[in-house]
Amino acid sequence: MPLKWVFNWQPNAGSTVNSQILNEVSQCVESINGVKEGRWKATLTYYKPMLRDQALAAEFPRDFLGISLPEQPNKYYFILRGHKIVLEADSSIQLIMEKLQSYKSRVALNFEGFQYQLGDFQLRVGKVVPTHSENLRGIVMEQVEYLPISSLEKSRQLMEEFVDIWQDAVSKRSLPGHFLHIEPNFSDYGLADHYTSQHTAVQYAHVMAQLIASVQAGQAARN
Amino acid sequence: MECVVQGIIETQYVEALEILLQGLCGVHRQRLGVHEICLKSGPNLGFVASEVRLLCDIEQAEPTWTVKHVGGAMRGAGAEQISVLVRSMVESKASKNVLRLFYALGYKVDHELLRVGFTFHFQRGAPITVTVSSVNKMLKLHATDEAVPVTPGIQLVEVTAPATSENYNEVVAAVSSFCEYLAPLLHLSKPGASTGVVPTAAAAAASLMSDGGGTTL
Numbered sequence: 375m376p377l378k379w380v381f382n383w384q385p386n387a388g389s390t391v392n393s394q395i396l397n398e399v400s401q402c403v404e405s406i407n408g409v410k411e412g413r414w415k416a417t418l419t420y421y422k423p424m425l426r427d428q429a430l431a432a433e434f435p436r437d438f439l440g441i442s443l444p445e446q447p448n449k450y451y452f453i454l455r456g457h458k459i460v461l462e463a464d465s466s467i468q469l470i471m472e473k474l475q476s477y478k479s480r481v482a483l484n485f486e487g488f489q490y491q492l493g494d495f496q497l498r499v500g501k502v503v504p505t506h507s508e509n510l511r512g513i514v515m516e517q518v519e520y521l522p523i524s525s526l527e528k529s530r531q532l533m534e535e536f537v538d539i540w541q542d543a544v545s546k547r548s549l550p551g552h553f554l555h556i557e558p559n560f561s562d563y564g565l566a567d568h569y570t571s572q573h574t575a576v577q578y579a580h581v582m583a584q585l586i587a588s589v590q591a592g593q594a595a596r597n
Numbered sequence: 598m599e600c601v602v603q604g605i606i607e608t609q610y611v612e613a614l615e616i617l618l619q620g621l622c623g624v625h626r627q628r629l630g631v632h633e634i635c636l637k638s639g640p641n642l643g644f645v646a647s648e649v650r651l652l653c654d655i656e657q658a659e660p661t662w663t664v665k666h667v668g669g670a671m672r673g674a675g676a677e678q679i680s681v682l683v684r685s686m687v688e689s690k691a692s693k694n695v696l697r698l699f700y701a702l703g704y705k706v707d708h709e710l711l712r713v714g715f716t717f718h719f720q721r722g723a724p725i726t727v728t729v730s731s732v733n734k735m736l737k738l739h740a741t742d743e744a745v746p747v748t749p750g751i752q753l754v755e756v757t758a759p760a761t762s763e764n765y766n767e768v769v770a771a772v773s774s775f776c777e778y779l780a781p782l783l784h785l786s787k788p789g790a791s792t793g794v795v796p797t798a799a800a801a802a803a804s805l806m807s808d809g810g811g812t813t814l
Contacts, residue, residue, distance in 0.1 A: 423642055423703065430641045434703050457701045459694055463664065467689040470666045476643035477702065564694065572692070 376496075376518050377529050377569040379537075380577035381553040382584050383513035389550035390592055396513050398547050399499055400488065406543050408490035414498050415486040417442045417505070418578060421471070422480040438477060439582070440468065441575045451575035455583065458562045460572045485514055485578075494520050495536055502585065512585045515553055524569045526560070556580065598671075598760045599686040600723075600768045602776060602785040605751050607794055611729060613802035614754070614782050615715065618727055621778055622719040629730055630656040631712045632741050634696065636704040649704065651695055655741065662696075664689045670787075671765075680776075681769045682787040683760060709735055711744040714752065722771030723758040730755075751794075754783055 383399075385391050404410070418441045423434040437455045442465065450468055452461040471477060487500030495517060502512035517536065523529045537555070544553065558580045560566075565573055606614055615626060632653040638646050652663040668685030670676065676683060714730030731752050733744035756776060760768040776785040781801035784792045 424644055425641060426644060427641060433641065435701060438702065452698060454698065454701050457697070459698050459701060461692050461694055461698045463691040463695070464689040466687055467664060467691065469687050470649065470664055470689055473666050473668060473685075473687060474638070474643070474647040474649060475645065476638050476647050476704075 375524055375569050375571065376520055377524060377526065377533070378519070378574055378577070379517045379533055379555050379557070380574065380581050381515040381517065381555045382581045382588075383515075383551055384554040384584070384588060385551040385592065388592075388595060391510060391512055391551070393501070393510055395549055395551070396487075396499070396501055396510070398549055399513065399515070399544065402543050402547060403490045403492070403497055403499060406492065406539070408492045408497060411489045411491050411496070413486065414444050414489045414500065415484060416444055416500075416578070417482060417484055418582065419482045420480045421477040423477055424475060437579075437583075439579060440471075441578050443571055443574055445574075446571045449571065451572065453575055453579040455579050458564075460563045460565070460576050460579075462570075462572050462575075483511065483582075494532075496520065497540075511589070514581060526567050526569055526573075554584065556584065598683060598762065598765060599757050600681045600683050600760050600765060600772050601755065601757045601788060602681050602772060603756075603788045603791065604754045604779075604783040604785040605748075605791060605794060606729070606754055606783045607798065608731070608750050608752055610782060610798050610802040611714075611752055613805040614729060614779070616805050617779065617782065618717050618729075621775075622717045622721070622727075624717060624719050626715040626717055628656050629712060629714045629716050629728060630654070631730075632709065632739075633712060634709045635707045636699050637707040639703040639705055642703040648707070649699065651691075651699070660693070662691045662693055664691050664695060679769050679773075680786065681772050683765050683769065686759075706738070709739070710747075711735065711741050712753075721775055723760070723764075723768040725756060725758045725772065725775060728755045728757070729753070754779075754785065756785060 383391055418439060421438045421440065425431060435454050435456055439453050441451045448465055450463050450465045482505040484503055484505055485500045487498065489496055489498040498516040500514050501510050502514060503510060519529055519533060558576050560573055560576060563576055632655055634651045636649050636651065650665040652665055654661045666687045671683040711733040712730040717727045719725060729752055732747045734747050735741060735744050737743060756772055758768050758772050779785065781797050784795050786792055
């Protein structure tokens with residue numbers, strides 16, 4: 375399982391994310407000889423409980439989300455960040471949730487864009503947009519390492535060296551923000567050092583939390 | 598979707614049933630050990646109550662989990678006439694923390710069972726699974742070591758086959774015709790419509806045990 379770090383674009387205070395930044399980032403990958411390989415797409419859904427009495431909403435998790443990842447097309451992942459649970463299931467679990475009629479989709483987001491090959495690494499840059507809409511809500515980047523190392527600890531130095539090169543290239547463009555990678559504490563979720571797709575799912579859940587926090591901070595600043 | 602019929606057999610005739618199944622299917626039996634946890638939505642969750650089953654296969658060195666949802670039976674005049682139940686069924690494998698997830702979502706344990714026995718998987722007009730098991734209940738939560746039979750001396754036989762809305766007629770026919778071969782030992786019918794044990798079981802079992810299943814019934 376190739377090891378992966380997921381980043382989200384953190385706009386500077388007072389600025390917002392826009393498609394011009396996404397274009398510049400894509401150009402930036404090409405400027406350091408990234409070879410475009412094709413498109414990628416992941417889908418994330420926030421679920422909300424179906425309640426007869428909305429006053430009881432506090433009894434149920436608000437951060438229940440599901441993710442489908444392009445590298446695992448037959449799997450689906452549920453994450454409850456508050457409870458520190460990540461579950462891997464077959465994609466048919468979505469049909470079971472539909473039949474149970476206890477939770478329904480509150481909002482669904484697509485992560486989509488191009489992937490590039492850069493030496494031993496793959497970079498995926500993508501926009502975050504609600505399904506059936508083109509409103510840009512964020513920018514994410516996946517940095518994937520191809521080398522046969524599945525240990526988070528053993529690969530850390532290699533990953534960091536590449537991040538330095540990449541951040542250096544991005545900073546030359548004086549964009550109003552930067553890519554941020556905050557590694558979740560995987561052991562809280564019962565995940566080991568050996569990288570799996572469940573680690574990716576947890577990273578996406580944390581990236582979404584950062585993204586929501588930065589949008590809220592931006593709104594608060596404007597108000 | 599799946600097609601399903603059920604029946605019961607006295608434990609003393611299970612060995613004969615196994616010989617018969619072995620002869621009919623041409624495959625070896627597989628051991629069955631499943632801890633089944635039936636969950637129901639808490640009182641405030643969902644506009645209608647919902648139910649989901651978590652099946653833990655304890656025969657594996659590392660137990661594996663499956664989430665199973667059994668939906669309503671197909672209805673209508675056509676469904677009434679056939680002797681096999683056709684119902685919606687969806688399964689998904691899941692990682693081992695699936696019970697924790699459903700607890701966190703607001704589901705609670707309604708009851709749990711331990712099924713111990715054997716299964717035969719084979720192809721006969723459709724991929725058919727025959728499960729012969731003793732159904733046990735737990736006196737304490739999750740205490741599978743202290744399970745006691747729900748109906749001592751009686752085992753449950755279930756014949757199932759996956760189906761789709763396009764092919765269920767053929768699957769029903771395949772299941773029905775297979776059930777006829779088991780008729781001397783047990784009667785299979787739609788779940789919930791059990792007709793009890795059959796009077797010919799003792800004679801059929803004696804015949805099977807004496808010739809090792811070589812005789813065509």
